Amino acid sequence: MSFIVERLTIIGVGLIGGSFARALRQAGVVKTIIGVDRDISNLKQAQSLGIVDEISENPCEGVRDADVVFISVPVCSIPAVVQQIAASLGPGCIVTDGGSVKAGIVSCCERLIPEGRHFVGGHPIAGTEYSGAAASFATLYKNKRCILTPTTDTDPTALALISHLWQSTGADVCSMDAQRHDRIFAEISHLPHMVAYSLVHAVGTADAEGEDILSYSAGGFRDFTRIASSDPAMWRDIAIMNHTALLASIDGFSSSLAVLRASIEQGDGEGLVDFFTKAKCFRDGIK
Numbered sequence: 001m002s003f004i005v006e007r008l009t010i011i012g013v014g015l016i017g018g019s020f021a022r023a024l025r026q027a028g029v030v031k032t033i034i035g036v037d038r039d040i041s042n043l044k045q046a047q048s049l050g051i052v053d054e055i056s057e058n059p060c061e062g063v064r065d066a067d068v069v070f071i072s073v074p075v076c077s078i079p080a081v082v083q084q085i086a087a088s089l090g091p092g093c094i095v096t097d098g099g100s101v102k103a104g105i106v107s108c109c110e111r112l113i114p115e116g117r118h119f120v121g122g123h124p125i126a127g128t129e130y131s132g133a134a135a136s137f138a139t140l141y142k143n144k145r146c147i148l149t150p151t152t153d154t155d156p157t158a159l160a161l162i163s164h165l166w167q168s169t170g171a172d173v174c175s176m177d178a179q180r181h182d183r184i185f186a187e188i189s190h191l192p193h194m195v196a197y198s199l200v201h202a203v204g205t206a207d208a209e210g211e212d213i214l215s216y217s218a219g220g221f222r223d224f225t226r227i228a229s230s231d232p233a234m235w236r237d238i239a240i241m242n243h244t245a246l247l248a249s250i251d252g253f254s255s256s257l258a259v260l261r262a263s264i265e266q267g268d269g270e271g272l273v274d275f276f277t278k279a280k281c282f283r284d285g286i287k
């Protein structure tokens, strides 16, 4: 077996960190995996499930002698974790992350990483509405995209190693500018989560007569709103950190909804068919 990495530390052994560990272990490319998490019961469960070999509640202790550190905690906590561990990173150590927002994280973390250590921003485009180590699984990243967001300061060897690790999980790796990443994912991921949360919120609170409206939900409502079961703290952080791009996406969505509302108000059947046909074409074109 040829290891690419001797010691990998995962800070935040939840769905994303736990799945990264499981996939790399299955691929046989990492020798020892150390898990760090502030939730000790989650951490012990990760160890008993064989996701990590060693555990620590102390991030500075956990990263000692690590070759690679993967940070998979909610996005607003990522720079704080990097600040906490910075002085404990050994020479040549590569720090990377799996956060859903990139520009703020990359600029903060590049500033925080000491000389001779490296940072590479990343985001696997795969997940579920579940959280915690027990929800993780080895095939989460198989045939899914993973986006890396290098800058002109990124060390090419560090970038190549992180890319190789993600490829070992079965992911298709590509690189993109962090600002562009945040604009794209505001539209295709963050907006849909906001719409799903607000739809369920609206329908749930519209039940003034106590008619238990939600109990009548059919497949369409359930399919469309699955992601509204996602972790609220994770989505609070994403909404706050990507607020500029997300507000622009919400405004675009509001305009689209206003066009639809006007067609309904005016009884404009042709306008409605045009609107639905255009949307159906976009949807049917997704591979």
Ligand SMILES: NC(=O)C1=CN([C@@H]2O[C@H](COP(=O)(O)OP(=O)(O)OC[C@H]3O[C@@H](n4cnc5c(N)ncnc54)[C@H](O)[C@@H]3O)[C@@H](O)[C@H]2O)C=CC1
Pocket (backbone or CB within 6 Å): 011, 012, 013, 014, 015, 016, 017, 036, 037, 038, 039, 042, 072, 073, 074, 075, 077, 081, 098, 099, 100, 101, 123, 124, 125, 126, 127, 128, 129, 130, 131, 132, 133, 231, 234, 238
């Ligand atoms: N859930 C999803 O579908 C996806 C999530 N992401 C990103 O991955 C990251 C992790 O998300 P999940 O794995 O879903 O969350 P999770 O809730 O399953 O796991 C996060 C873990 O981090 C721990 N944690 C939180 N703050 C910490 C801190 N300051 N120090 C140490 N441990 C801490 C929690 O106890 C938890 O075990 C987030 O940044 C999220 O934006 C990226 C792609 C998909």
Ligand SMILES: O=C(O)C(=O)Cc1ccc(O)cc1
Pocket (backbone or CB within 6 Å): 099, 100, 124, 125, 126, 127, 128, 129, 189, 227
């Ligand atoms: O559950 C789903 O379908 C998701 O969309 C998961 C997801 C959540 C956040 C990301 O940054 C990427 C993927």
